[in-house]
Amino acid sequence: MKHCYSWLCMALLLGVSSSASAQRYSTRTGSVSFFSVSIMEDIEAKTDQAAALLDMQTAQVAFAIPIRTFEFKRTLMQEHFNENYMESDRFPKATFKGRVTNLNVDLLHKGGPQRVSVEGDLTLHGITRRVQTTGSLEVASGRLLVHTLFSVAPADYGIDVPLLVREHIAKIVTVRVSMACDPVSPVTLAQP
Amino acid sequence: MRELYFRLPGTLGALLLLVGGLLATPAQAQDDILNELEQQTPPSTTSSVVDATFKSSRLINGHTIQTPGKGTMVFLISHRFGTLNSGPYNFFGLDQATIRLGLEYGFTDRLTVGVGRSSLEKTLDSFVKYKALRQSTGAHAMPVSVTLFASSALTTLRYNDQVEHTLARRMTYSYQGLIARKFSPALSLQLMPTLIHRNLVATDQDPHDVYAVGFGGRQKLTKRTSLNLEYYYLVPATKPSEVRNSLAVGFDIETGGHVFQLHVTNSQGMIEKFFVANTQGNFFKGDLYFGFNVNRNFTLRTQDKFSK
Structure with a gap:
């Protein structure tokens, strides 16, 4: 309860300094998928339970993806993904926190997609690395649409692939993020 | 701050x-x-199922709580050589072998149906396996997974004795409640209350219903290998004469779509009626059958999200 107070205060502060349009957007049902193509096997997985919070005033973004919610074509792949590669018991979430480096808020509220650069820390399998990528932001019917496509090398995050199946798993995995975020006010955010 | x-x-x-x-x-x-x-x-409000309690649908001889999952077909080749103490003349058992070929298919994530044929007594078997409870964490946590198992076995051997081997006399039925808990990512233990019903027994003294309690588990050695143990204790009141408790020690290796299981056991057969109710070997006197199971998984139907 104590921090509701602080939030109220912050809301007032924001109310003074910002325009009427929403500054923060969030979702819990963002889509994240990844795929890797190799000679032996194509691997593809999806989840619709990615959470995101984007602050358009400070240009900060945060994503959290529960690893166990990824679904694969093959049940066995899913099991191996959680058990052997991602070790989902130990590292249940992948997270990203960073900022949009070239955000133009005025342009955003005029409508139409805006190409943006994002940089920040990606934490995967317990290992955090600085990453940079591009994506697009668009405000359409009051919602913030977020799209990005980037590559991840499992080896960079301490995910080792045994020799025997090395041919099956690509060195580079492409990740696609697609989200529609609803506007939030800081006051409602503070109440869990 | x-x-x-x-x-x-x-x-x-x-x-x-x-x-x-x-x-x-x-x-x-x-x-x-x-x-x-x-x-x-907050992570505590979400409940999540604990899966991959075991790597294979078999612990060693017997079943685990594991089911292949919807749309997955498993081809299982199980092999037992002769006993290690059969001497150099029999190349320590490698001259003889019994085999079981099996296919099992996951109709849903919980329900599996399988068939198999063992060379031992030329036996056909079929089984139904249903994952009744799934271990989970978080809200409404379930401490164990429970899988119900029922199978029937038909021996098709041509007998040269005075008994008329009708279809009914050739049948044996097995029922198991498999209860398992994954204590940590590495350690899983399983308890297996078992009933074997044999329609035909050798003598009047032999019971038709054989009760046993099995227990076993796996301890992972690395991410992809584990040490397995399996023991079936026959309840003394219904223990058939000349039959011993089944003991098996094994080693699992997982490689992509395969699981290789290597083991030694005092049981020759690879289905319940053989290893629970008809184990003859004395483990500690070297009546050990070296054997392996090879599991190969095929995805016949992809998960719903991906079906086009």
Whole structure:
């Protein structure tokens, strides 16, 4: 309860300094998928339970993806993904926190997609690395649409692939993020 | 810094927040936004199923709680050589072998149906396996997984004795309740109350219903290998004469779509009626059958999200 107070205060502060349009957007049902193509096997997985919070005033973004919610074509792949590669018991979430480096808020509220650069820390399998990528932001019917496509090398995050199946798993995995975020006010955010 | 705000009284905290907000560097602010996000989805309210209790649908001889999952077909080749103490003349058992070929298919994530044929007594078997309870964590946590198992076996051997071997006399039925818990990512244990019903027995003294309690488990040695143990204790009251408790020690290796299981056991057969109710070997006198199971998984139907 104590921090509701602080939030109220912050809301007032924001109310003074910002325009009427929403500054923060969030979702819990963002889509994240990844795929890797190799000679032996194509691997593809999806989840619709990615959470995101984007602050358009400070240009900060945060994503959290529960690893166990990824679904694969093959049940066995899913099991191996959680058990052997991602070790989902130990590292249940992948997270990203960073900022949009070239955000133009005025342009955003005029409508139409805006190409943006994002940089920040990606934490995967317990290992955090600085990453940079591009994506697009668009405000359409009051919602913030977020799209990005980037590559991840499992080896960079301490995910080792045994020799025997090395041919099956690509060195580079492409990740696609697609989200529609609803506007939030800081006051409602503070109440869990 | 953020946690500090919460411990302080509200007004003071708010004041600090104002000051902090003005002074905060971007890095600290980024920390905050991720923490805020994490707070929106507290992990304790979500329940999640504990899976991969075992790597294979077999512990060694017997079944585990594991089912292949919807749309997955498993081809299982099981092999037992002769006993290790059969001497150099029999090449320590490698001259003789019994085999079981099996196919099992997951109709749903919980329901599996399988068939198999053993060379031992030319036996056909079929089984139904249903995962009744799944171990889970979080809200409404379930401490164990429970799988119900029922099978029937038909021996098709041509006999040269005076008994008329009708279809009914050739049948044996097995029932198991498989109860398992994954204690940690590495350690899983399983308890297997078992009933074997034999329609035909050798003598009047032999029971038709044989009760046993099995227990076993696996301890992972690395991410992809594990040490397995399986023991079936026959309840003395219904223990058939000349039959011993089944003991098996095994080693699992998982490689992509395959699981290789290597083991030694005092049981020759690879289905319940053989290893629970008809184990002859004395484990500690070297009546050990070296053997292996090879599991190969095929995805016949992809998961719903991917079907086009």
